[in-house]
Amino acid sequence: MAQVTATPTAPNAQHPEQTVLQRFRRDQPWWLLPLTVVTVLGGFGLYVLWTAFIESPPGSVNHVSEWGPYLSPFFSPLIWKSGPVSPAIFVLWSPLIFRASCYYYRKAYYRSFFLDPPACALGEMRHRAYHGESRFPMVLNNLHRFTLYAALVILGWLWYDAFLAFFSVDPANHGHVWLGLGTGIMLANVVLLTAYTFSCHSLRHLVGGGLDCYSTARLGMARNGAWRALTKINLRHPMWAWLSLFSVMLTDVYIRLLQHGLFVDPHIVF
Amino acid sequence: MTTTGAASAAGLDGTSPVSEYGTPDPGLTGDTITLNVFRGTPDDQQGDVTYQVPGVSGMVVLDAIHYIQHNLDTDLAARWNCKAAKCGSCSAEINGRPGLMCKTRIDELPDGPITVRPMKAFPLIKDLVTDVSRNYEINRAIPPFTHAPDDGTPWRIRQADIDRLYEFRKCIECYLCQDVCHINRTHGLLDRFYGPRFFVRVASLEMHPKDVLDRTEQTRDEGGLAYCNVTKCCTEVCPEHIHITDNAIIPLKERVADKHWDPVRWMGRRMFGNRDNDTQPPTPSPAG
Numbered sequence: 246m247a248q249v250t251a252t253p254t255a256p257n258a259q260h261p262e263q264t265v266l267q268r269f270r271r272d273q274p275w276w277l278l279p280l281t282v283v284t285v286l287g288g289f290g291l292y293v294l295w296t297a298f299i300e301s302p303p304g305s306v307n308h309v310s311e312w313g314p315y316l317s318p319f320f321s322p323l324i325w326k327s328g329p330v331s332p333a334i335f336v337l338w339s340p341l342i343f344r345a346s347c348y349y350y351r352k353a354y355y356r357s358f359f360l361d362p363p364a365c366a367l368g369e370m371r372h373r374a375y376h377g378e379s380r381f382p383m384v385l386n387n388l389h390r391f392t393l394y395a396a397l398v399i400l401g402w403l404w405y406d407a408f409l410a411f412f413s414v415d416p417a418n419h420g421h422v423w424l425g426l427g428t429g430i431m432l433a434n435v436v437l438l439t440a441y442t443f444s445c446h447s448l449r450h451l452v453g454g455g456l457d458c459y460s461t462a463r464l465g466m467a468r469n470g471a472w473r474a475l476t477k478i479n480l481r482h483p484m485w486a487w488l489s490l491f492s493v494m495l496t497d498v499y500i501r502l503l504q505h506g507l508f509v510d511p512h513i514v515f
Numbered sequence: 516m517t518t519t520g521a522a523s524a525a526g527l528d529g530t531s532p533v534s535e536y537g538t539p540d541p542g543l544t545g546d547t548i549t550l551n552v553f554r555g556t557p558d559d560q561q562g563d564v565t566y567q568v569p570g571v572s573g574m575v576v577l578d579a580i581h582y583i584q585h586n587l588d589t590d591l592a593a594r595w596n597c598k599a600a601k602c603g604s605c606s607a608e609i610n611g612r613p614g615l616m617c618k619t620r621i622d623e624l625p626d627g628p629i630t631v632r633p634m635k636a637f638p639l640i641k642d643l644v645t646d647v648s649r650n651y652e653i654n655r656a657i658p659p660f661t662h663a664p665d666d667g668t669p670w671r672i673r674q675a676d677i678d679r680l681y682e683f684r685k686c687i688e689c690y691l692c693q694d695v696c697h698i699n700r701t702h703g704l705l706d707r708f709y710g711p712r713f714f715v716r717v718a719s720l721e722m723h724p725k726d727v728l729d730r731t732e733q734t735r736d737e738g739g740l741a742y743c744n745v746t747k748c749c750t751e752v753c754p755e756h757i758h759i760t761d762n763a764i765i766p767l768k769e770r771v772a773d774k775h776w777d778p779v780r781w782m783g784r785r786m787f788g789n790r791d792n793d794t795q796p797p798t799p800s801p802a803g
Contacts, residue, residue, distance in 0.1 A: 355744045355745075365695050365746075365751050365752065375704065377698065377739075378741045379739070387775070390769075390780075391776070391778065446761065446765045447769060454766050455769065455773060457721070458724035459673070459675050459676055460724070
């Protein structure tokens with residue numbers, strides 16, 4: 246008779262530690278996730294190029310995406326608006342390199358664009374010498390720390406833009422409080438960008454992860470508290486990365502629709 | 516080579532499942548499990564052998580391997596010990612994915628034959644057993660925990676200083692993370708790459724409040740930390756759910772960035788010295 250022994254349980258019982266998402270991913274073909282990532286990130290990159298350097302609706306100055314009290318995050322802070330090139334060029338490099346060198350996005354594009362590897366325990370299509378992040382250009386991913394500092398500065402500007410979105414720029418009601426759908430979109434966008442930036446692994450390291458002994462370091466216990474707080478949101482870093490990516494794009498799309506007159510911003514002024 | 520092992524046990528002939536005493540066995544499901552198990556040695560013919568095993572409610576892959584060893588093929592080599600996902604011995608590749616045989620339930624696998632093969636990243640010894648001795652060599656190359664010479668015992672350490680180390684202590688050294696890492700399994704760089712398991716070990720030492728050594732340069736140079744491209748497969752297969760990439764590898768990369776890639780930190784060190792980790796551990800005092 247069978248030598249196997251085990252506690253009888255319900256047939257086909259699911260592992261309690263597997264989430265719905267994990268079970269869904271387990272049942273999908275390996276190429277579905279890389280294809281999705283390539284499509285979304287590639288589409289986002291093309292959209293950024295289009296809106297920053299090509300799109301120029303009537304009344305727009307130098308491609309700038311702005312309407313009423315709203316300014317697109319792709320152009321904030323607005324530097325040299327009437328210059329020879331789109332002002333996005335002075336700003337975009339920082340958040341784009343910040344995302345490109347982000348530990349989560351690295352995982353996403355190494356798997357999806359470079360198939361290195363395409364999925365866990367799957368063979369790779371490239372068999373030439375592997376250097377990982379030890380050589381140029383991938384070694385530049387170490388600049389993530391540097392772009393974090395720049396991203397924090399830009400995040401401050403975006404909060405300022407969200408603040409300005411609460412005030413009418415209409416000459417008839419100048420300075421009055423403006424509550425529009427765009428105000429909510431800009432506020433949600435900056436909240437999601439804050440969650441993404443503050444869940445960054447580098448920031449988590451800077452505030453306290455780099456310490457060996459909290460109890461003896463200067464401000465050690467305060468830094469331990471900050472590290473614990475950032476660790477909690479760091480667990481959802483991929484989620485913040487995707488949500489903030491979509492929110493940035495949605496904010497710009499919304500303002501472009503207003504610029505073209507294809508949508509009327511519902512709002513109240515008081 | 517593909518052959519079929521003899522499947523002579525009761526329960527495989529279409530009759531209702533009964534125990535060895537002839538009474539109905541409530542544990543047997545009546546299903547037949549088909550396994551394609553790798554057999555062979557480096558110097559001998561290698562290939563999959565097909566076995567059929569009676570299904571039991573809640574059975575894991577190791578149960579099926581034991582059934583084969585006891586009833587069908589007594590010289591099938593498989594390493595195991597606790598059958599409780601704590602010893603880390605029964606690592607293998609189940610349906611192409613690294614996992615512990617004792618923790619992989621058969622009713623969680625897709626329908627159809629189950630493939631069981633040895634870990635791909637390590638040299639084969641026989642059947643499902645591989646030579647993982649390279650891991651022990653790496654372990655010996657890492658300087659062990661070293662406290663300050665004048666730091667006597669007993670120590671009193673604040674909980675906040677060691678909380679994050681508990682996670683690393685959960686490692687059972689199953690080496691699934693070493694196996695799934697594409698740097699080892701596809702590119703064969705285990706001779707110049709410590710691998711996830713030992714980045715966890717280095718991180719646990721580097722973050723220890725009483726340890727006084729700095730292993731980041733060694734980990735960067737000899738350990739090949741920069742080979743890691745943070746694709747997190749090690750984290751995905753870890754049976755102890757250690758956040759290997761987020762809590763060990765990335766913090767080590769950040770410590771390297773502190774020294775070599777951060778102009779602000781560099782300037783701060785030039786002006787004020789290392790003000791983060793230059794403080795001495797608490798003065799030891801008798802417990803109580």
